[in-house]
Amino acid sequence: MFWQQVVNGLTLGSTYALIALGYTLIFGVLGIVNMAHGEVFMFGAFVGLLLVTTFQLNIFVAILGAMIVGCLLGVILEQAALRPLRRRSVSHLAPLISTIGVSIFLESLALRIFGPQAQAFPASVAGQLLSIGPLKISSVQILILAVSFGLMLILRFWLQKTRIGKSLRATAENIETANLLGVNTNKIIVMTVALASGLGAVAGVLVGLAFNAVEPTMGVTMGFKGLAVLIMGGLGNVTGAMFGGIILGIAEVFSVAYGSSSYRDAVAFGIIIIILLWRPQGLFGAQKGGH
């Protein structure tokens, strides 16, 4: 029972980690919280669903398609809501408010296009249960774990080793210095937002598979989970986002298993308040957070 819950928590947590990676990449490079990330995530889930149901495509193709649409949405988001603000000095609240505008726009657009009711993936995707000793793992869970951990490993490697990854980290360190050193920071910023949104869209498909429900309001709820992980792991901290997501997933699954299921959405909030009281720089943040 205990290990079964751990597996369920890992599955849920790995999707939270993917969502939080989107937030933390953008925060790391631009120093802003992208409030529209949850809605990009929700759009990704719907694109994946459409590709599987209407176009009868393989789930892997659907995940890839969702990622591409997510990247495109990210580029549009950057052009419409973030670039105009960078040209002049505005208060630190401006990008936050601007992306809130994008989030509410995308949510009502999804309501218009896809309707308010929750939709499910067809049963053929759900697959069968495998038993490994006392554990029961569905093929969907394996898919979720494989895709999210795979993406996280690729991202880590890419950030550490490749040239573009290095210029991204340089931009995150200091945008002006990176510019002086010959990094095209404008390009890096667009790429970061696109990459983060693509990851968010993949997370959308995975969460849609995990809960077997895709609906326009999932953006706000899951977006908030991602924000909680962002604070837990430390703003802009990639490793923190990965571990924070898994911790939140496991904490939620255990609160449902040994507590009350109706308050599972409150767990994230409780964790935020505890972290802010006890360690405002986040569990994995080394630098002084807060002020």
Add this chain to the structure above:
Amino acid sequence: MDFILNPYYLQIVMFMAINAVLGISIYLTLSTGQLSLGNAGFMSIGAYVSALLTIKAGAPILVSVLCGGVAAGCMALLIGLPVIRLQGIYLAIATLGFGEVVRVIVLNLKITNGALGISGIPSMAVIFGKQLSEVGLSSGMGGLTLQQIANLLVLLVLIAVVAVLVFFCIRVHNSRVGRALAAIKADEKAAEVMGIDVTYYKILMFCLGAVVAAIAGGLAAHLTFYIGPKDFAYHRAVEILLFAVLGGSDVVWGPLLGAFLLTALPEVLRFAAEYREMIYGAILVVMMAFRPQGLLSTQTLRYIKEKLGRSRVNDTSTQPG
């Protein structure tokens, strides 16, 4: 007179007043340069506490609305204390989470009747009507029916609340506290160096904003007969933010203007009612890109005052001749 007595228009004006109070609530928090996304949550605390007090305990409306305000203020203090010492972004995230948690709790508690919400809240108009008929005005007065008098009284109460709040904000703005707030908004570190207790003022304004939002919630609950958890979701928080973003958050008239415009918009344009949320989102993006200070800023207000002043001077100079 017919125009004012038309119940449909009357209702719109009443909602404008409620929204104006909500706009002031976010203006108070924004006056220290912080963003609260939890004002819808505080509003729902005010609405539920006051509605339950009136229904279950039979408390008078004034008492129950004020109790709602106090309850929300205490909650704001609890959240504000750990969060406000940190960067502004933490408050936005924590209050967004707070709004979600309040919604989840309201959905699951028995006393709030879950997703069904509370109906049968005694409305102010009915209570005023009863009191009037006790005084002997049951047949109306001056050609007005009892119902119309009661409705006008409700409107007067709401306008009085808005007027008191505006007066309060202007007094604060021109005081020592107001200058401290402006300094914090302009540059927190510089304000701290000058000896302003930044954390104290930020918590003060955050809690005041919560109290005012809760009062708006309590008033709204006693206006509409019904409240449910859906009324206070994320959309409501964004709508409240929009009042200040569209109208401007430098001067108290800004959120008022925003509340009036945005309440009137869906009534004037049917098209706008259908695509409301999309228009809201577009307004937020466009305002931040082109006019982040909102429609009314300190400069525009000064400009309008100068214009008005000049025309008044012209009037007085032409009148004797």
